[in-house]
Amino acid sequence: xxxxxxxxxxxxxxxxxxxxxxxxxxxxxxxxxxxxxxxxxxxxxxxxxxxxxxxxxxxxxxxxxxxxxxxxxxxxxxxxxxxxxxxxxxxxxxxxxxxxxxxxxxxxxxxxxxxxxxxxxxxxxxxxxxxxxxxxxxxxxxxxxxxxxxxxxxxxxxxxxxxxxxxxxxxxxxxxxxxxxxxxxxxxxxxxxxxxxxxxxxxxxxxxxxxxxxxxxxxxxxxxxxxxxxxxxxxxxxxxxxxxxxxxxxxxxxxxxxxxxxxxx
Amino acid sequence: xxxxxxxxxxxxxxxxxxxxxxxxxxxxxxxxxxxxxxxxxxxxxxxxxxxxxxxxxxxxxxxxxxxxxxxxxxxxxxxxxxxxxxxxxxxxxxxxxxxxxxxxxxxxxxxxxxxxxxxxxxxxxxxxxxxxxxxxxxxxxxxxxxxxxxxxxxxxxxxxxxxxxxxxxxxxxxxxxxxxxxxxxxxxxxxxxxxxxxxxxxxxxxxxxxxxxxxxxxxxxxxxxxxxxxxxxxxxxxxxxxxxxxxxxxxxxxxxxxxxxxxxxxxxxxxxxxxxxxxxxxxxxxxxxxxxxxxxxxxxxxxxxxxxxxxxxxxxxxxxxxxxxxxxxxxxxxxxxxxxxxxxxxxx
Numbered sequence: 343x344x345x346x347x348x349x350x351x352x353x354x355x356x357x358x359x360x361x362x363x364x365x366x367x368x369x370x371x372x373x374x375x376x377x378x379x380x381x382x383x384x385x386x387x388x389x390x391x392x393x394x395x396x397x398x399x400x401x402x403x404x405x406x407x408x409x410x411x412x413x414x415x416x417x418x419x420x421x422x423x424x425x426x427x428x429x430x431x432x433x434x435x436x437x438x439x440x441x442x443x444x445x446x447x448x449x450x451x452x453x454x455x456x457x458x459x460x461x462x463x464x465x466x467x468x469x470x471x472x473x474x475x476x477x478x479x480x481x482x483x484x485x486x487x488x489x490x491x492x493x494x495x496x497x498x499x500x501x502x503x504x505x506x507x508x509x510x511x512x513x514x515x516x517x518x519x520x521x522x523x524x525x526x527x528x529x530x531x532x533x534x535x536x537x538x539x540x541x542x543x544x545x546x547x548x549x550x551x552x553x554x555x556x557x558x559x560x561x562x563x564x565x566x567x568x569x570x571x572x573x574x575x576x577x578x579x580x581x582x583x584x585x586x587x588x589x590x591x592x593x594x595x596x597x598x599x600x601x602x603x604x605x606x607x
Numbered sequence: 608x609x610x611x612x613x614x615x616x617x618x619x620x621x622x623x624x625x626x627x628x629x630x631x632x633x634x635x636x637x638x639x640x641x642x643x644x645x646x647x648x649x650x651x652x653x654x655x656x657x658x659x660x661x662x663x664x665x666x667x668x669x670x671x672x673x674x675x676x677x678x679x680x681x682x683x684x685x686x687x688x689x690x691x692x693x694x695x696x697x698x699x700x701x702x703x704x705x706x707x708x709x710x711x712x713x714x715x716x717x718x719x720x721x722x723x724x725x726x727x728x729x730x731x732x733x734x735x736x737x738x739x740x741x742x743x744x745x746x747x748x749x750x751x752x753x754x755x756x757x758x759x760x761x762x763x764x765x766x767x768x769x770x771x772x773x774x775x776x777x778x779x780x781x782x783x784x785x786x787x788x789x790x791x792x793x794x795x796x797x798x799x800x801x802x803x804x805x806x807x808x809x810x811x812x813x814x815x816x817x818x819x820x821x822x823x824x825x826x827x828x829x830x831x832x833x834x835x836x837x838x839x840x841x842x843x844x845x846x847x848x849x850x851x852x853x854x855x856x857x858x859x860x861x862x863x864x865x866x867x868x869x870x871x872x873x874x875x876x877x878x879x880x881x882x883x884x885x886x887x888x889x890x891x892x893x894x895x896x897x898x899x900x901x902x903x904x905x906x907x908x909x910x911x912x913x914x915x916x917x918x919x920x921x922x923x924x925x926x927x928x929x930x931x932x933x934x935x936x937x938x939x940x941x942x943x944x945x946x947x948x949x950x951x952x953x954x955x
Binding site for chain 1: 742751755772776782819820824826829874909920936940942
């Protein structure tokens with residue numbers, strides 16, 4: 343990489359998504375149009391928390407000078423941006439939309455919106471979660487990288503910047519182990535569970551976060567096609583399993599497995 | 608006017624036939640063939656062996672019509688030969704380039720895009736895996752198509768079912784895209800036969816190298832195990848936080864070996880460092896659906912159930928009688944696992 347492409351400072355953009363809290367047992371709406379979103383506890387997507395933590399750690403190591411948290415979502419998504427600010431991000435960008443984030447606004451559109459934010463903010467690195475726990479798509483990160491023609495380090499479990507900040511080494515989780523790859527900067531990373539342990543925002547930091555700036559942009563004004571590539575035409579609950587039984591002893595268990603379920607010899 | 612009437616009548620009867628067909632699809636699950644569907648299946652492999660997950664994708668693809676397979680890699684002729692033997696496949700397209708050797712997403716997506724465009728396929732399908740999740744979204748950008756992750760059912764050329772919210776909702780989706788990109792949950796489709804086929808071989812014409820010059824592979828470490836692959840095993844023995852240490856997983860390995868099964872783990876066990884991440888079963892790990900799933904010391908969080916609740920028979924061993932895992936278990940044993948597991952091992 344040409345040294346002229348290097349900055350004295352490194353700016354990191356980190357994405358956060360508002361989703362139904364991971365501990366909530368979701369319910370399918372009566373009209374089968376989707377899962378029930380009203381009166382349900384919402385939180386930051388757990389993988390986004392890991393992404394935020396990693397970005398803040400880069401700042402604490404004096405590698406990054408500014409960390410910008412971006413979220414695409416309804417006005418309430420400000421809460422998740424505030425959480426990111428309380429964890430240590432410097433400022434926020436809120437791309438506002440009323441489209442449902444779990445089925446109407448799909449990763450392809452989100453990636454195109456984020457591309458516009460990247461072109462505007464010119465970060466050197468973008469960190470997202472590997473997937474959101476509502477849509478379970480795992481697409482936005484690589485899509486954004488492709489739109490920017492950046493390299494990607496998905497499912498990252500370790501991120502190490504080179505001394506001259508011209509490249510980043512990423513250890514990533516694969517289907518049968520791990521691999522290490524080297525990415526030219528600027529680069530996009532998606533966080534896997536093992537990347538780090540996110541911190542809790544302390545009360546003083548929550549208070550400080552209230553003073554940090556959040557810029558708001560209407561998604562509809564960004565010149566991006568927000569139409570979904572596929573329509574959700576119906577949502578159903580999965581078939582319930584038949585009730586099981588409790589057995590008293592190992593012998594009872596093995597008898598059932600041999601003679602009732604016939605799944606062991 | 609008569610001919611217009613005839614035309615309308617035929618159109619209506621066709622429409623009627625179609626809706627009857629879709630209502631009755633469960634009676635004819637293997638044949639939804641539409642005139643223009645042709646699917647490119649992206650083979651998963653390590654340059655020498657075709658992964659069994661690819662066979663499940665061929666089954667899914669053949670519900671719609673003709674199936675070709677792309678084998679993109681480096682010096683991967685052996686994989687192409689194996690793919691050519693897969694039953695019911697028309698063409699094997701081999702993309703051979705040094706840039707494809709390690710499957711870097713920036714490079715691999717180029718070969719997939721080239722192959723998808725080469726014959727104007729209506730569908731591109733791949734097994735839902737970390738490997739596919741890495742490159743397929745990049746392909747989607749080139750084709751401006753919205754990929755559908757983890758498809759578990761194919762209802763027609765443009766209509767599919769996919770789980771959301773850790774499998775707690777099943778969405779029926781209808782794609783508007785001209786090229787439909789799907790990753791297939793392989794546990795939802797039987798593997799097709801890996802012999803008896805006689806596909807035609809052809810080479811993918813690549814314009815220049817597939818090395819995008821953005822990234823470089825440095826090293827890989829894979830867990831070496833004699834046990835069957837977790838996602839393909841007919842028996843899975845999984846441990847959770849209740850195992851208390853990595854050493855104690857030896858107990859589960861012994862039981863798995865006796866049953867010819869694989870060992871899995873909950874996120875809690877992975878987070879605690881007992882076992883490596885690739886053993887994780889759940890929403891963000893692997894999805895398994897074996898004949899027998901034995902959950903040992905696993906409470907049964909939503910995220911874990913998502914990865915195993917389609918198993919045929921589920922056994923839970925946990926000393927906490929209130930653990931949620933007992934709600935999905937066919938057979939529950941409320942006992943200290945440190946007594947129960949060795950006893951089971953000694954008796955099977």
